[in-house]
Amino acid sequence: MKFGIMITEGPYQHEASDSAYQFTKAALAKGHEILRVFFYQDGVLNSTKLMEPQADDRHIQKQWSALATENGIEFIVCVAAAKRRGINDTVTADGFKIGGLGMLTELAIEADRVVEFRA
Amino acid sequence: MLHLINESPFESKSLDDCLKYAAKGSPILLFEDAIYGAMAGTSLEEKMKGILADHDIYVLKEDLAMRGVDQLIDGMKEVDCTGFVGLVEEHKTASW
Amino acid sequence: MNEEMEENEEMAKLMIVFRTAPYGSIYAFEGLENVLIMAAYDQDISVLFVDDGVYAIKKGMDTTATGIKNFSPTFRAMEAYDIEKVFIDRTSMEERGLKLEDLVVEPEVVEAEAVEKMMEEQKNFFMF
Numbered sequence: 001m002k003f004g005i006m007i008t009e010g011p012y013q014h015e016a017s018d019s020a021y022q023f024t025k026a027a028l029a030k031g032h033e034i035l036r037v038f039f040y041q042d043g044v045l046n047s048t049k050l051m052e053p054q055a056d057d058r059h060i061q062k063q064w065s066a067l068a069t070e071n072g073i074e075f076i077v078c079v080a081a082a083k084r085r086g087i088n089d090t091v092t093a094d095g096f097k098i099g100g101l102g103m104l105t106e107l108a109i110e111a112d113r114v115v116e117f118r119a
Numbered sequence: 120m121l122h123l124i125n126e127s128p129f130e131s132k133s134l135d136d137c138l139k140y141a142a143k144g145s146p147i148l149l150f151e152d153a154i155y156g157a158m159a160g161t162s163l164e165e166k167m168k169g170i171l172a173d174h175d176i177y178v179l180k181e182d183l184a185m186r187g188v189d190q191l192i193d194g195m196k197e198v199d200c201t202g203f204v205g206l207v208e209e210h211k212t213a214s215w
Numbered sequence: 216m217n218e219e220m221e222e223n224e225e226m227a228k229l230m231i232v233f234r235t236a237p238y239g240s241i242y243a244f245e246g247l248e249n250v251l252i253m254a255a256y257d258q259d260i261s262v263l264f265v266d267d268g269v270y271a272i273k274k275g276m277d278t279t280a281t282g283i284k285n286f287s288p289t290f291r292a293m294e295a296y297d298i299e300k301v302f303i304d305r306t307s308m309e310e311r312g313l314k315l316e317d318l319v320v321e322p323e324v325v326e327a328e329a330v331e332k333m334m335e336e337q338k339n340f341f342m343f
Contacts, residue, residue: 001208006341008242015151015182019125022181026200027207041241080248101252108339109227109258113207116214116341118125120331136234136266139306140330213334214342215234 003027004111005037009119010045011060017046020117021063028071035111036074038104044082049093061093068095076103121210125151128163133215143173150179159190167192229253230261230340233268243271244286246343254296261300269308272318290319
């Protein structure tokens with residue numbers, strides 16, 4: 001099946017990004033196609049390479065980046081949400097691209113399922 | 120329709136809101152803090168049993184384990200993340 | 216993905232569900248942004264207000280004292296974008312002390328039992 005994922009919550013504050021990551025990994029393992037992961041609202045904060053968590057915890061951005069590059073998944077960071085929160089393409093990590101909200105509509109048109117992970 | 124609930128039913132109205140609209144027989148998945156709704160011996164147990172009469176309730180294993188919850192109300196179905204994906208294969212999802 | 220989409224002439228049924236009150240969080244604002252973006256894609260769009268989302272379309276909003284952008288007038292623009300399928304859950308509206316004349320748009324009133332069916336009919340929907 002063609003899946004889309006939407007994340008509207010930032011890293012560490014809430015489990016939403018972790019849940020979305022685990023779900024996406026499990027969907028890939030089951031052979032599903034992930035058309036796009038859309039990072040929206042505070043979810044755009046998952047994309048910053050300036051993130052420096054403590055060494056004994058998971059690195060949320062690096063986890064996501066590895067998933068994108070190893071599987072060729074498109075990660076879109078909503079441009080308007082990003083600008084509001086000080087995120088632009090000088091801080092986004094590997095695998096994340098800035099894109100318009102229309103790409104969420106396109107995902108809804110194209111995907112068999114869009115799963116939302118939120119606070 | 121698979122209804123996704125991620126907030127503790129002690130703190131949030133999400134589960135109640137969802138139940139106003141959920142058709143009888145539609146499954147519910149409790150994950151993140153919502154898993155406390157599946158725990159045995161709480162003041163919500165009777166209410167949750169009532170919901171189980173009309174809905175299958177699935178609980179995410181990884182979130183149960185992380186929170187040290189292993190005693191569940193009879194009838195709660197544990198699924199791992201792969202099982203979560205399986206439920207989404209079968210149903211559209213509503214994230215409350 | 217874009218190439219595949221151009222081949223697909225059929226309109227998708229898409230819905231935005233508002234279930235959060237405005238201003239206390241950004242969700243209602245973002246819901247409205249999505250409605251307007253979706254309208255540009257010429258799809259079969261529905262909009263549904265449930266729970267605290269009914270407050271997003273209450274008349275009389277004045278945000279001058281807080282400086283937060285008042286997005287209430289934008290809801291009125293939905294009609295200009297040819298979005299005609301606008302619904303509100305009766306119980307949510309009544310419980311929250313609102314009547315149809317209190318709203319900036321004129322939604323069709325639906326019962327709670329109809330909501331899951333409306334969701335099920337969509338290709339995909341988003342809740343804000």
